[in-house]
Structures are given as structure tokens and as C-alpha cells.
Amino acid sequence: MxxxxxxxxxxxxxxxxxxxxxxxxxxxxxxxxxxxxxxxxxPENMLDSGHPARVFHNQTKNAFSMYDAIVVGAVNEQTPDGIYTPASLAKLHQLTDAILNIDGVVDADVMSLSTVDNLTQAGPGTLRFEWMMATPPESPEQAREVRQHVERLPLLFDTLVSQDSQAAAIYVPILDKNESYRIAEEIRAQISLFSGEEHWYITGLPVAExxxxxxxxxxxxxxxxxxxxxxxxxxxxxxxxxxxxxxxxxxxxxxxxxxxxxxxxxxxxxxxxxxxxxxxxxxxxxxxxxxxxxxxxxxxxxxxxxxxxxxxxxxxxxxxxxxxxxxxxxxxxxxxxxxxxxxxxxxxxxxxxxxxxxxxxxxxxxxxxxxxxxxxxxxxxxxxxxxxxxxxxxxxxxxxxxxxxxxxxxxxxxxxxxxxxxxxxxxxQIQINDNPVRWFKPSHEIRVADKVLNEHFAGTYDAYLVLSDTRELLSVGQLLPSQSLPESLVEWRSASSDYVLEQPAEERLQALAVALEDKLFDDLNQAESSYLETALRNTEDALSTSKAFLSPGNLAYIEALQIDLQQSGLVGKSNSLADVVKLVNRELKSGQHEDYQLPASAQGVAQALLQYQSSHRPGDLWHMVTPDYRQSLIWLQLKEGDNQDMTAVVDRVQNYVSSHPLPGGMELNWAGKAYLNLxxxxxxxxxxxxxxxxxxxxxxxxxxxxxxxxxxxxxxxxxxxxxxxxxxxxxxxxxxxxxxxxxxxxxxxxxxxxxxxxxxxxxxxxxxxxxxxxxxxxxxxxxxxxxxxxxxxxxxxxxxxxxxxxxxxxxxxxxxxxxxxxxxxxxxxxxxxxxxxxxxxxxxxxx
CATH class of the missing domain: 1.20.1640.10 (Multidrug efflux transporter AcrB transmembrane domain)
Structure with a gap:
């Protein structure tokens, strides 16, 4: 050497x-x-692209058409009516219009008082969907009407407007989270044109990152x-x-x-x-x-x-x-x-x-x-x-x-x-913990916004609890058995099977039901009619059974889980398909609180959701459930994005599921940035x-x-x-x-x-x-x-x-x-x- x-x-x-x-x-x-x-x-890249948690997170975003979102908040602590003043609501409306025109924003999914519906009863068994704030209110009385409408809608209350009425939020979904800084800068430029009593804040994990x-x-x-x-x-x-x-x-x-x-x-x-x-x-x-x-x-x-x-x-x-x-x-x-x-x-x-x-x-x-x-x-x-x-x-x-x-x-x-x-x-004594928002100093505008908005709202950190029906669907071969098939239907069965199998998996039962209904209009003999009617009845039963989240029992389980999480104090708020169904059911009946409950039958759930899709934002339903009704999620809003807080929520859910087993065939998984960080x-x-x-x-x-x-x-x-x-x-x-x-x-x-x-x-x-x-x-x-x-x-x-x-x-x-x-x-x-x-x-x- x-x-x-x-x-x-x-x-x-x-x-x-x-x-x-x-x-x-x-x-x-x-x-x-x-x-x-x-x-x-x-932070997603802290996990390998093939990591199961990351794969499921991205599958969930695709299945429920979800995007990363920037949260914009306006706080007015100077007036008794808080944010419900004509001036404050006018700025909120103006800013929302500007945001809708920013390149890279998913305008159809922007949530603001001016882009969501007010749902009311038009009469017994009918609903009225009107824009919550199509135009800014011109008087304090009109502003208070907006307040009354918001506070009747659990899906919006404490999400779009805080319980203390001092703050309102705009949720800005974006196509590419790597563009969040640019989009946030454009929003800040618009906010800089405002003057008055409001303080404006921008936060959310995408913009922080x-x-x-x-x-x-x-x-x-x-x-x-x-x-x-x-x-x-x-x-x-x-x-x-x-x-x-x-x-x-x-x-x-x-x-x-x-x-x-x-x-x-x-x-x-x-x-x-x-x-x-x-x-x-x-x-x-x-x-x-x-x-x-x-x-x-x-x-x-x-x-x-x-x-x-x-x-x-x-x-x-x-x-x-x-x-x-x-x-x-x-x-x-x-x-x-x-x-x-x-x-x-x-x-x-x-x-x-x-x-x-x-x-x-x-x-x-x-x-x-x-x-x-x-x-x-x-x-x-x-x-x-x-x-x-x-x-x-x-x-x-x-x-x-x-x-x-x-x-x-x-x-x-x-x-x-x-x-x-x-x-x-x-x-x-070491505590394992991290939070991308805390990568900034306490005086940084991102940290300040995070602190202020989470003091007013149910939470700006998102986690998603996804329930999936894992039961196998009956196959085309099982629904069209060859044992009793009349010879005259062999060719039709082969062609129909090929057509149905070409459809997406979640649409095959519906496609088979349509094919059977069409064939029944033909001139058929007794054997053919009997075979097809039996097959149609079995297909409709399978189709009904497959839509797991039209079941009041499954929705009741989600509701009970939400109540347990709310009582724990670990979750600021949660929204789910059960909340949508209960809200529509209330308005279809009396409009009173006692009817804010789940229908007793799957048909009642289906009717409620069909009515909900008559709104100006029908796509919002698919943020809560997949079109085949085999997957549904609970959107959890957390006030803290630390790993310790997310761990506590995960443990709470595990304890609940241990003492209250999931319905048969159900599987539970997590998605969301807060969970990925954990x-x-x-x-x-x-x-x-x-x-x-x-x-x-x-x-x-x-x-x-x-x-x-x-x-x-x-x-x-x-x-x-x-x-x-x-x-x-x-x-x-x-x-x-x-x-x-x-x-x-x-x-x-x-x-x-x-x-x-x-x-x-x-x-x-x-x-x-x-x-x-x-x-x-x-x-x-x-x-x-x-x-x-x-x-x-x-x-x-x-x-x-x-x-x-x-x-x-x-x-x-x-x-x-x-x-x-x-x-x-x-x-x-x-x-x-x-x-x-x-x-x-x-x-x-x-x-």
C-alpha cells in the first residue's frame, strides 16, 4: 500500500x-x-411506484374521479355575520369565477358557495335543485338566506362554511399537482386585488409540497x-x-x-x-x-x-x-x-x-x-x-x-x-412523526393558513376509507346455463355471450339483462320464453345483489362507523354515500330532521340517488360510490396532518372493525395523502x-x-x-x-x-x-x-x-x-x- x-x-x-x-x-x-x-x-415518491399502498391510492383516485385539491379560505372576524355579508360573498363569488378560468383547474369539481346546489323540497316526493349562490346577495337579508340554506345541508356545513360562520372555503381540484404552485400564485394575484375586512389563506398538501x-x-x-x-x-x-x-x-x-x-x-x-x-x-x-x-x-x-x-x-x-x-x-x-x-x-x-x-x-x-x-x-x-x-x-x-x-x-x-x-x-421516548406542512417555519404563509383554516373548519387534511365488495359476480355461463338451453337459442347465446364479455366488467350484468329483454320481444316458443325469463330473473337478482352500496344495511354500517369516528374527536368531519342518501330522503319526505335517515329498502336508496343525479353536479355522486355500486368511500377531514394523528384514526377504525365486523364480503382499505405519509x-x-x-x-x-x-x-x-x-x-x-x-x-x-x-x-x-x-x-x-x-x-x-x-x-x-x-x-x-x-x-x- x-x-x-x-x-x-x-x-x-x-x-x-x-x-x-x-x-x-x-x-x-x-x-x-x-x-x-x-x-x-x-411525498408519494417516497414510496416505490409499485408499493401496494400507493397503487391502491391511485386506483382509488381513478375509481372515484378524485383530484388533488388546493384549499382557499376567506375569514371575516370583524362583522357579527362573519362571512355572510354581501361584500364578503361577492368577493368569494368573484374569486370563484376567476379560479374557474385558470388553466389546470378541474372546473366541474370546484366546490364553492357559487358552484354547489341548494337542495330543497319542491313538494311531497319531489326535489328542487338551485344554485346556492348564482349571484352575490345584494342585501344582508339575502346573505342570511344563504346562511340558512348552508346550515340545512350537512354535506356543506363545516366544509364550505365554518360552524362559527366566520370562514368560507373554496376547494380547487387540479389536474396536475406539480402545477399547484403556479395555480396558487394566480389565485394570490387575484386575491391581491381585494380590499376589506377579509383575510385570505391558501393551503393544502399539494400547494405545500x-x-x-x-x-x-x-x-x-x-x-x-x-x-x-x-x-x-x-x-x-x-x-x-x-x-x-x-x-x-x-x-x-x-x-x-x-x-x-x-x-x-x-x-x-x-x-x-x-x-x-x-x-x-x-x-x-x-x-x-x-x-x-x-x-x-x-x-x-x-x-x-x-x-x-x-x-x-x-x-x-x-x-x-x-x-x-x-x-x-x-x-x-x-x-x-x-x-x-x-x-x-x-x-x-x-x-x-x-x-x-x-x-x-x-x-x-x-x-x-x-x-x-x-x-x-x-x-x-x-x-x-x-x-x-x-x-x-x-x-x-x-x-x-x-x-x-x-x-x-x-x-x-x-x-x-x-x-x-x-x-x-x-x-x-422518540415519537415518529412528519407532516409536509411543517416543513415550513411557523411564520410561513403556508403554516399560518394551515393553522387558521383548521381552527375554523372541520379539517383541510384528507383521508379516504374505502369499502369494497369482494364477492364474485355470477358469470355469463352461470346465468345462461347450457344444460336447459333450447337448441334454437345456441347461436343467440354464443353471440350474446361474446357481446357481453366485450363490455367492462362492471357493466356486463346490465348488458346481459338488456340482451335478454330484447330477445324476449321476439316470437318465441314456450321453452325459449321459459329459459329466457328464468335467465332474466336470475340476472336481475344478481344485478341487484351486486350493487352492494344500494343496500341499507351496508350504508347503515358506514353511518355507524362515521358516528364512532366523530365521537372519538380524531376526525373533524366525514362525508359518505350514507349522508347523501339521508339528505335526499329527508327532502323527499317531510324536509324535517326526523326524516334525516336511511330508507328501509334498496329501492328507496336507489330512488334517492336517482333524484340526487338531477342536480347541477350529478358527477358528485361518483366521488362517493363507483358506478357499479361495489365500492364506496368515506371522506375524512382531519384538522392535523401529522402521522401520529393519522395513526390514531387508523387504530380507531381497526378497533371498531374488530368489535363490529364488516358486512359479509366487504373489504376495507385506506387512501389519501395523509395515509400515504404514514x-x-x-x-x-x-x-x-x-x-x-x-x-x-x-x-x-x-x-x-x-x-x-x-x-x-x-x-x-x-x-x-x-x-x-x-x-x-x-x-x-x-x-x-x-x-x-x-x-x-x-x-x-x-x-x-x-x-x-x-x-x-x-x-x-x-x-x-x-x-x-x-x-x-x-x-x-x-x-x-x-x-x-x-x-x-x-x-x-x-x-x-x-x-x-x-x-x-x-x-x-x-x-x-x-x-x-x-x-x-x-x-x-x-x-x-x-x-x-x-x-x-x-x-x-x-x-
Whole structure:
């Protein structure tokens, strides 16, 4: 290995311009791919396209003709009548008209006071459908009439207008959720023309996700350069030489550009996770450079052959840098074991970037240093002035830490054990939770809108509980049996069977019934008539039985489930086919509350739904039930979109179904964005745990191979174990939700904590072999090696500080916790690891 390293360094120092040209060419080739970037913030893509939950969700959207929707809210808290004033309703009407003309809006399904029907009784057994607000009311009395109509319609009350009458909503379904930011901006432009007492808000998961994508793109362009600037300034503070620190900055820039260019050029979209790749790699890429520069500046003396010093330094550091790069990349490559595609992409490309940075460091830093003139190197030494480098603030602080670590060993170990125990308890308190709306700061307009509208309405988060009839339908062959078939009908049976089987599955029984009715008008004999009449009767019975959600019993089950969910307090409101039937039934009878109930027969249900389809919006029925009446859903409105809230609802439904079994042949499934978020969170947690355990085992094996010692292998894992435990214990103790950014931090902790330990232990072993003295070994450890580790920890920690000023919570979370990880892992390496090494010296330092 040493000979190979010498050859590489010699080649690079002899042909530095070739090294520059190769790296520049590679960087430019990758850089031209970056303009092809495509942003993706759809949480659905956290699940594989073939995941059962995602497949069912999309099938449900298709079956019930549903679209993702933006929620626009108007709040008037200034007048006694709230939103029911002529001025407020006129603006609502005007805005709705504008929304209907926006490209990409499903205008037929827009829900607003001006686009829905008022359903009333025209007379006994007849209904009247009129637009709720065809024109804006001109007087307070007319506005109050609108209020009276809305409050009589349970389907609209607390959905379109809040119970306190202070807020009204417009639900804006859109064809493509990736267009939600544009559509929301057009709506905001229209709202900006209004003045008055109303406050307007826009929310909903589609617009939150798409707006996050827009702001994420902006943040990428700000945070990465700021991180580079912070690292540049810190390196200058350490080395006081612009000429020297340009080398690691070149390594960092090349690494980021090549990695992002490769990702984008390979056709991957930039998700919330992969958007952080540049921020992760910028500080990580300079770690090896800092080690080389620290040792080079410490060893080089004026008049010496710089190339020989470089060769000596790189040869000394090559093995620990190689292993630290491999272990760091393993931590990220382990994320590819998770079932979350964006996390897999993130882990794979960060892992690649770390290895690429190592290669660039090994070839570029020697080439760069070899190109420095003697005068530049002399200036470097003058600026570094060795006396200060050994007695500066950082060096004195490191020696103070060394004194603490070697003189208070017992106290440190006991304290570490206590911290470990508390951390384990804290880990047990961790709550798994996420919500795309909470990716914004509390002051962000999306968060504000979410808070305000959910305070007024039943909820702006949607989940769908889908009930399906799984019973097999009778086949054409069963309904037209060949056993009693008259010979004269054989040809007709064959042709009719072919025609019926060409129809969609849900229409075959109806098609067969029509074919039988048509044939019965022919001139038939007694045998033919008897056969066909029996077949028609059986077909009509099968057709009636197949329409499961015309059954009052099945609708009663849905109604009871809705009541249980409402009583639980977990659901703001629910709407279902049962609510439609009860409303129409009330108006068909007395119009009074006592008739707000389900009809007693399937014929009564069918009559109610037939009447409902006479409205201006007949398609609304198919949002509640499929045309074959074999699937129906309950639309749940939730005030909170957190996974914990969705979990509580799912558990409540499971408990209800356990004590109240589903009707025979029925199956229950979930759909909706709130539920999908819950599914990918569960998958992520399980996947992250598996990847962490796998990576931990692999790194442990690598440590034993590197040091050829079980004891040193265990010592190398100590900083990693304590750091991960402390960080995640702290997360549990402070009540921070375990979300997507938090989950992936373990991979960085694993790699970089071992990085520090490898360098520390490798230098400890080398020093002990030279001196044979434990005391001398520790004195040398807390000179240049510990200073280099401290520099690296500070470079990485401060490299993430620009994220603290981001408007997006995931970026802030990453910045805070990565800085914490670096500081904690460095302290554990410099304090706890030496204390344990001293106590285990009989086993660790053997001949």
C-alpha cells in the first residue's frame, strides 16, 4: 500500500498540470448536466411506484374521479355575520369565477358557495335543485338566506362554511399537482386585488409540497455557496494562507459539481433529500484535505524538498484516510437498503461523493502543493509561525482537553455510562412523526393558513376509507346455463355471450339483462320464453345483489362507523354515500330532521340517488360510490396532518372493525395523502434501522481488519456508539419528532464519528510503537492529531451553519443536528476515547 501511495503522489507531483486538466474536464462535463435539473417534492415518491399502498391510492383516485385539491379560505372576524355579508360573498363569488378560468383547474369539481346546489323540497316526493349562490346577495337579508340554506345541508356545513360562520372555503381540484404552485400564485394575484375586512389563506398538501419545491430550489442556490464561504473563512483562520486553502476548496467544488451533475445527468429528480447532497458534501469533502494540510504545515520546514514532505505526509495518512472515506461512504451507502427511493438516491450519491472526494484529494492536493513556489511556502511558514500553531487558542484548548481526559479517567467513564443510560431512555421516548406542512417555519404563509383554516373548519387534511365488495359476480355461463338451453337459442347465446364479455366488467350484468329483454320481444316458443325469463330473473337478482352500496344495511354500517369516528374527536368531519342518501330522503319526505335517515329498502336508496343525479353536479355522486355500486368511500377531514394523528384514526377504525365486523364480503382499505405519509414514514423507520444495523456491523468488521485487533475495533466504535445514542437520546428528551431529515443523520454520524476515531487510534498506535510509552503517546496525540481532528470538526460543524438561516425546517434541522453531531463526536473522541484507552491499555497496547 505504501509503495502504491508513493507512486501516485510522485506521478501527481511530476505532472500537476495533467491532474488539473483531468479534474477540470470531469468537472465541466458533469457541470453541463446541472441545468437539466428536475425538482420533485411529492411525498408519494417516497414510496416505490409499485408499493401496494400507493397503487391502491391511485386506483382509488381513478375509481372515484378524485383530484388533488388546493384549499382557499376567506375569514371575516370583524362583522357579527362573519362571512355572510354581501361584500364578503361577492368577493368569494368573484374569486370563484376567476379560479374557474385558470388553466389546470378541474372546473366541474370546484366546490364553492357559487358552484354547489341548494337542495330543497319542491313538494311531497319531489326535489328542487338551485344554485346556492348564482349571484352575490345584494342585501344582508339575502346573505342570511344563504346562511340558512348552508346550515340545512350537512354535506356543506363545516366544509364550505365554518360552524362559527366566520370562514368560507373554496376547494380547487387540479389536474396536475406539480402545477399547484403556479395555480396558487394566480389565485394570490387575484386575491391581491381585494380590499376589506377579509383575510385570505391558501393551503393544502399539494400547494405545500409544490411551494416547498420552489423554495427548496432557491435554498439550494443559497446554502451551498454560503457553506463554501463559511468553510473558506474558517480554513483561512486555521492556515492564514489563501494559496494553501484554495486546494481544499477546489476539492469541495469539484466533488459537489461532479456528484450533482452525475445525479441529474442520470435522470434522477432532485428530491428534498438529494437537494441536501451539496450541503453534505461541501464540508465532508475537505476533511481529508485538512488532515493533509495540518500535517504538511506542521512538518514542512523552509529549505526542505516540498515534494518529499508531501510524499511522507500522504504516505502516513493514506491508510487512515482511505478507511475513513470507506466507512463514511458505507454509512451513506447503507441508506440504499431502505425501501424509500429518494433516500436510496441520496445515500448512493453522497457515498459516491465521499469516495470521489478522497480520490481527488489524493491526486489534487499533492499536485497543488508541488506547484507552490519556494517563496510561497516560505510565506506560508511565516504566516503560520510554528510557535503560534502550537500555542494558539485551539492548540491550548486541545491540550487542556487532553489533560482532562488523562487525569479524570474514572469520572469521565462513569459520566459517559450515565449519559449512555439516559440516552437509551431518551431514545425510547422518540415519537415518529412528519407532516409536509411543517416543513415550513411557523411564520410561513403556508403554516399560518394551515393553522387558521383548521381552527375554523372541520379539517383541510384528507383521508379516504374505502369499502369494497369482494364477492364474485355470477358469470355469463352461470346465468345462461347450457344444460336447459333450447337448441334454437345456441347461436343467440354464443353471440350474446361474446357481446357481453366485450363490455367492462362492471357493466356486463346490465348488458346481459338488456340482451335478454330484447330477445324476449321476439316470437318465441314456450321453452325459449321459459329459459329466457328464468335467465332474466336470475340476472336481475344478481344485478341487484351486486350493487352492494344500494343496500341499507351496508350504508347503515358506514353511518355507524362515521358516528364512532366523530365521537372519538380524531376526525373533524366525514362525508359518505350514507349522508347523501339521508339528505335526499329527508327532502323527499317531510324536509324535517326526523326524516334525516336511511330508507328501509334498496329501492328507496336507489330512488334517492336517482333524484340526487338531477342536480347541477350529478358527477358528485361518483366521488362517493363507483358506478357499479361495489365500492364506496368515506371522506375524512382531519384538522392535523401529522402521522401520529393519522395513526390514531387508523387504530380507531381497526378497533371498531374488530368489535363490529364488516358486512359479509366487504373489504376495507385506506387512501389519501395523509395515509400515504404514514406508510412511507413506517417504511422509512424500519429501513433506517436495518441500514444502521447493517452499516454498524460492516464498519465494526472494517475496524478490526484495519487495526487487526478486536480491542482497537471496539475502541473505534466507541465514539460512534456514544454519539448516535446521545444525539437520538436528546431528540427523544426534547420532544423533537423523528422525521425524514432526522432519520438520515445516523448515516453521517456513523461515518464521521469513526473518521475521528480512526485517525486518533492510528496515530496512537504509531506513536506507541515508536516510543513504547503510554504517557508520551498521549502527549503526542494531543498535539497535531487532536488539533487536526478539532479543525475538521469545526470545519464541518460551521460548514452547516448557513442552514440555520434557511426558511425551510428540514434544512434548519439538518444544520442544527449535524453541527451537534460533529461537536459531540469530536469531544467523545478526544475525551472519552483516551480515558477508555488508558483504562484498557494492558489489552490495547501490547507488543
Amino acid at each position: 505504501h509503495n502504491i501511495t508513493n507512486r501516485i503522489v510522485t506521478l501527481c507531483t511530476r505532472h500537476p498540470l495533467v491532474v488539473y486538466a483531468l479534474i477540470l474536464t470531469l468537472t465541466l462535463l458533469a457541470g453541463i448536466q446541472i441545468p437539466k435539473i428536475q425538482i420533485d417534492t411529492d 409544490d411551494q416547498f419545491g420552489y423554495e427548496m430550489f432557491v435554498q439550494m442556490g443559497i446554502s451551498a455557496p454560503l457553506a463554501g464561504l463559511a468553510i473558506f473563512v474558517l480554513l483561512w483562520v486555521f492556515f492564514r494562507s489563501f494559496a494553501l486553502i484554495m486546494a481544499p476548496m477546489m476539492v469541495a467544488m469539484s466533488t459537489v459539481i461532479v456528484t450533482m451533475g452525475l445525479l441529474i445527468g442520470s435522470g434522477f429528480t432532485v428530491h428534498i433529500m438529494s437537494s441536501m447532497i451539496a450541503i453534505f458534501l461541501m464540508p465532508i469533502a475537505v476533511v481529508d484535505s485538512v488532515h493533509i494540510l495540518s500535517e504538511f504545515s506542521d512538518r514542512y520546514k523552509p529549505g526542505e524538498n516540498a515534494k518529499e514532505v508531501i510524499k511522507e505526509v500522504v504516505g502516513h495518512l493514506f491508510t487512515p484516510m482511505l478507511f475513513t472515506s470507506i466507512t463514511s461512504s458505507v454509512g451513506f451507502f447503507s441508506l440504499m437498503l431502505t425501501p424509500i427511493p429518494p433516500v436510496q438516491v441520496f445515500g448512493g450519491f453522497v457515498g459516491f461523493g465521499i469516495l470521489f472526494a478522497f480520490v481527488v484529494t489524493i491526486v489534487l492536493i499533492p499536485a497543488y502543493l508541488s506547484r507552490l513556489s519556494d517563496s510561497s511556502l516560505d510565506k506560508l511558514q511565516a504566516s503560520l509561525h510554528h510557535h503560534d500553531s502550537h500555542n494558539g487558542l485551539l492548540a491550548r484548548g486541545v491540550r487542556a482537553i487532553g489533560h482532562l481526559a488523562t487525569h479524570y479517567r474514572g469520572s469521565i467513564v462513569i459520566t459517559s455510562a450515565v449519559v449512555m443510560a439516559v440516552s437509551v431512555w431518551g431514545i425510547m 406508510v412511507w414514514q413506517d417504511n422509512m423507520v424500519a429501513g433506517m434501522l436495518n441500514s444502521l444495523v447493517s452499516a454498524f456491523v460492516i464498519v465494526f468488521i472494517m475496524m478490526m481488519l484495519l487495526f487487526r485487533s478486536l480491542v482497537f475495533g471496539l475502541l473505534a466504535m466507541l465514539p460512534l456508539t456514544l454519539t448516535i445514542s446521545a444525539i437520538y437520546g436528546l431528540i427523544g428528551l426534547i420532544g423533537k419528532d423523528y422525521d425524514m431529515p432526522i432519520a438520515v443523520l445516523s448515516s453521517l454520524t456513523l461515518g464521521l464519528s469513526v473518521d475521528f476515531a480512526i485517525h486518533f487510534l492510528e496515530r496512537a498506535r504509531a506513536s506507541w510503537r515508536e516510543s513504547g510509552s503510554i504517557e508520551q503517546t498521549f502527549r503526542e496525540l494531543f498535539a497535531e492529531p487532536a488539533t487536526a481532528i478539532s479543525r475538521n470538526a469545526l470545519v464541518i460543524a460551521l460548514g452547516f451553519t448557513p442552514l440555520l438561516f434557511a426558511p425551510l425546517v428540514p434544512y434548519i434541522t439538518v444544520g442544527v443536528f449535524l453541527a451537534s453531531i460533529m461537536i459531540i463526536s469530536a469531544l467523545v473522541t478526544l475525551v472519552v476515547l483516551p480515558a477508555v484507552m488508558w483504562l484498557t491499555r494492558r489489552w490495547a497496547f501490547t507488543s
